Amino acid sequence: MPTTLITNIGSLVTNDPSLGTGPLGLVADAAVVMADGLIAWVGPADRAPAADEVYDAGGRAALPGFVDSHSHLVFGGDRTQEFNARMSGTPYTAGGIRTTVAATRAASDAELDATVARYVAEARRQGTTTIETKSGYGLTAEDEARSLRIAAAHTPETTYLGAHIVAPEYADDPAGYVDLVTGPMLEACAPHARWVDVFCEKGAFDGDQARAILTAGARAGLIPRVHANQLTYGPGVQLAVELGAASADHCTHLTDADVDALASSGGATIATLLPGAEFSTRATYPDARRLIDAGAAVALSTDCNPGSSFTSSMPFCIAVAVRDMRMTPDEAVAAATLGGARALRRDDVGRITAGARADLMLLDAPSHVHLAYRPGVPLVSRVWQGGVRAA
Ligand code: NIG
Ligand code: FE
Numbered sequence: 001m002p003t004t005l006i007t008n009i010g011s012l013v014t015n016d017p018s019l020g021t022g023p024l025g026l027v028a029d030a031a032v033v034m035a036d037g038l039i040a041w042v043g044p045a046d047r048a049p050a051a052d053e054v055y056d057a058g059g060r061a062a063l064p065g066f067v068d069s070h071s072h073l074v075f076g077g078d079r080t081q082e083f084n085a086r087m088s089g090t091p092y093t094a095g096g097i098r099t100t101v102a103a104t105r106a107a108s109d110a111e112l113d114a115t116v117a118r119y120v121a122e123a124r125r126q127g128t129t130t131i132e133t134k135s136g137y138g139l140t141a142e143d144e145a146r147s148l149r150i151a152a153a154h155t156p157e158t159t160y161l162g163a164h165i166v167a168p169e170y171a172d173d174p175a176g177y178v179d180l181v182t183g184p185m186l187e188a189c190a191p192h193a194r195w196v197d198v199f200c201e202k203g204a205f206d207g208d209q210a211r212a213i214l215t216a217g218a219r220a221g222l223i224p225r226v227h228a229n230q231l232t233y234g235p236g237v238q239l240a241v242e243l244g245a246a247s248a249d250h251c252t253h254l255t256d257a258d259v260d261a262l263a264s265s266g267g268a269t270i271a272t273l274l275p276g277a278e279f280s281t282r283a284t285y286p287d288a289r290r291l292i293d294a295g296a297a298v299a300l301s302t303d304c305n306p307g308s309s310f311t312s313s314m315p316f317c318i319a320v321a322v323r324d325m326r327m328t329p330d331e332a333v334a335a336a337t338l339g340g341a342r343a344l345r346r347d348d349v350g351r352i353t354a355g356a357r358a359d360l361m362l363l364d365a366p367s368h369v370h371l372a373y374r375p376g377v378p379l380v381s382r383v384w385q386g387g388v389r390a391a
Helices: 080-086 094-106 109-125 141-152 174-182 184-192 207-219 236-242 256-264 275-281 288-294 314-324 329-343
Strands: 004-012 027-035 038-044 053-056 061-064 066-068 128-131 158-163 195-200 223-228 247-250 270-273 298-300 360-363 380-385
Touching: 004 360, 061 329, 066 329, 080 275, 094 141, 109 128, 109 141, 109 380, 141 158, 141 184, 158 174, 158 184, 158 207, 174 184, 174 207, 184 207, 195 207, 207 223, 207 236, 223 236, 236 247, 236 256, 256 288, 270 288, 270 329, 275 314, 288 298, 288 329, 298 314, 298 329, 314 329
Parallel strands: 004 053, 004 061, 066 128, 158 195, 195 223, 223 247, 247 270, 270 298
Antiparallel strands: 004 027, 027 038, 061 360, 360 380
16 A cells, blocks of 8 residues: 655644644644554654655645544434424434334345445545444344444444333333343344443433343443433433443433542543434533533544434534533544544544554644534545545
8 A cells, every 4th residue: 555645734633742732732734644544654744754645735624533432323214203393392202212113123234234324424524434333223133133233334333222222012021121132132232243332211221221231241242331311310320430331421411429420430431422412302411511620531422313313423513512512622623533532442543643543534624623613514625544535
């Protein structure tokens, strides 16, 4: 593979403070060399080594590819009607998930595969180069396993979410459903998944059920992450920290003890904030400032799904987080890149440093701050994934 030099980068976010200024490790007038799919060199353009190919960034800003650590892309149908009703005042509940379960079960493998491909590509055009995605709309052993098999063809970051809601067939026997999720369904799914997740919420799974499901998943070699404290206060966040989950996702309704638990995990459990969900359900946003000031590590992700957050756009999430969650532009950009990488326990993405994967984007803008300053504007102008031009 020929080496490529990207030069004349007006402002480069490395996410490595040792390479530049501030926590983002900003380098002005920078260059990056990519070789064999990895970053081979980063620094000031006037000191860059020679390469086989040269690309002139024209003074544009560059940053690491976004790491979207929370999405639900394996689904059939959509929920336009539910969204319409919600915008006329009908509140969001976990119950809408059933609509998508029926449509997902009815969809062919090819249809589901095309859906995942479509939204992974849509996300990539907006700068996302690493994306996690979940099962959770099959809710039978077969449909959960096929969801994960299909997801795994598009990303290594796959999450078993058989515990999204109690399957309709088990409405009168939730304990029986937990037995299925921790037994035969887990066995069918574990080979296709890296993570195990549970929707710990009123109308979904309580703390005891969530503990049983996450513990069983961990025994099968999956690493826990939790949908926690989205719609109401509850045990999800503290359970996530107690079990050493990689992330507690949503974190919208937090007590001081929840915030303390996340902070005292020392970065082991990342608070993953999903503003697309509050935006699209007209709910109150999580308070990122409170978490950051307490010392908790945060990530920003899309939660892309047909019910609560049908956006694949990390730039949109950054803009909302800055406008409404009291994050600075620097914090939001860090949370959408390095934060996501930490939530996926990956040190090869989310940064532009020698040895990392050559996942980066150029913006049609002089600075990463424009992602928040120019909301809704398609600023992502070029994307490399593993050193290959991807958009
Ligand atoms: O993260 N909270 C649970 N799951 C999704 C919503 C899924 C749906 O409504 O289809 C979420 O918001
Ligand atoms: Fe979710």
